[in-house]
Amino acid sequence: MTTPPAPRRSWLRDHSELGVGALLLVLGVLVLTDALTMDVDIAQRGPIGPTTVPLVVGTGLLVVAVLLAVDVLRGGRGEAEGGEDIDLSEPGDRRTVLLLIGVFLGFAVLVGPVGFPVSGALLFWGSAYALGSRHLHRDPLVAALLSLITYGVFNNLLGVPLPGGPLMGVI
Structure with missing residues (x-):
């Protein structure tokens, strides 16, 4: 009895780390262009x-x-961490990725009109929810506290002004 041949993988799949190299190259060119101009x-x-x-x-x-x-190109491949318990044959968790994308886009849209404290709290709470936390009473409070602390540190201690939004006149 003969064993079936191993499935043939494409050249790009075998050299997928080149994508990281291309991203680093683009980022390097952008940083150098910005620095030189x-x-x-x-x-x-x-x-x-x-x-x-x-x-x-x-x-x-x-x-x-x-x-x-x-x-x-010389045949080097990145190695998985020893403690990694991910089955690479399983598909990615699209629901979590889509929820995180939605949370980040929502933050980007809301940071101007409602300010960083509110949009940051939504960002922190939404990210925790997307990543699996279901403490519906604790998570919003922790997110609000974390957002206010972040706002205070950047705005008051570091001198980096973040949009306060309409609530900053009240608080």
């Missing part, structure tokens, strides 16, 4: 200006993208 005051203090970090990060992204592509 940045409008910088020439009378800066010290040898390190505001373009230094983006130039280093962008160059690093390009180097990692090239090294990853070379490794994959």
